[in-house]
Amino acid sequence: MKFVISVLSSSHAPSTRRALRFAQAVLAAGHEIIRVFFYQDGVLTASNNLVVAQDQQDIAQQWQAFIAENELDAVVCIAAALRRGVLDQTEAQRYGREAANLAEGYQLSGLGQLHDGLQQAERLISFGGQ
Amino acid sequence: MAKSVLLISRQAPWAGIAAAEALDIALAAGAFDLPLSILFMDDGVLQLLDQQQPLALQQKDLSANLQALPMFGIEQLYVAQHCLTERGLAESTLVMTAERLDDQQIQQLIREYDYVVTL
Amino acid sequence: MTTLHILNASPSTATQLKxxxxxxxxxxxxxxxxxxxxxxRPGSAAAEQLLACQQTYHLYALQEDVQARAIDTTMVSVTLLxxxxxxxxxxxxxxxxSWT
Known part of the structure; x- marks a missing residue:
């Protein structure tokens, strides 16, 4: 079955860890993930400026590794990302900001990509709140 | 046939950007001509109240986005009657025409869509 | 054409469950x-709400969250996942x- 997974909370929220464990189980069961869509505070997971204490799980790093290993389509909502300070090179230049911080493996795009994913998929599972 | 989405909007317009970001999902569906309806529930019903003055908090007027919905082809708006009632708003004027649904009608509504997005 | 509802907020601070x-x-x-x-949690106000209409729906809970919080579910008809x-x-x- 084809899934879209949306992540709506920051990387330290329990729901973002739950989303990752769920996504891993989706692939392990032989299902397909059409797209992972990061929206609202979920876009913060795609920042490469996160520094996590050594005795804590780095869920953002684990998400990034999972996306890379499985060559997943990881889309970060551009409007939600800009207002939370997550910028790629193009946007950093456009708005005259010093640094781009979108982690490798993620792409900024519009909400249309969420709807496009839903049209291709059969299930949407969202992980937000706590 | 395009797959349909029921967006359940549960956040007050006064709770930061969440209500506006939920509405953006609807506007994006409209821009791509995809079938989407909105159900306002819990504090989300407060988005529909008339005569609110977000400018007093230097806040953008969300009702402008709401009123743009029909232009984007989003015409099916619903509101949970019990959520209006328990907030003392049963008889209040709403900024948009929204069909008032009881619990059974909401149960039925959810079953009619391919996806439910609750924000 | 049934729906799976996912709840993740505390029943004492959020309106999700209600x-x-x-x-x-x-x-x-x-x-x-x-x-x-x-x-x-047996005896809690939320448990009463939850179990009052349990003939309507199937109840599941994520096992890791139950275990982490030391909740005894032996008295409740719930499937752990x-x-x-x-x-x-x-x-x-x-x-x-997903109720977020």
């Missing part, structure tokens, strides 16, 4: 995860409504 129970259809499923599993079972459940129901 609102979900109003709109749950016969045959739907409810998965409790995160702080929502606090509703399984690991992640593979959680995924399978999302396939079984026609749609998933």
């Amino acid at each position: 609102s979900c129970l109003r709109v749950v259809s016969i045959g739907d499923g409810i998965v409790l995860c995160g702080e929502a599993v606090q509703a399984l 690991d992640y593979p079972a959680f995924v399978a459940l999302c396939v079984d129901y026609a749609r998933v409504n």
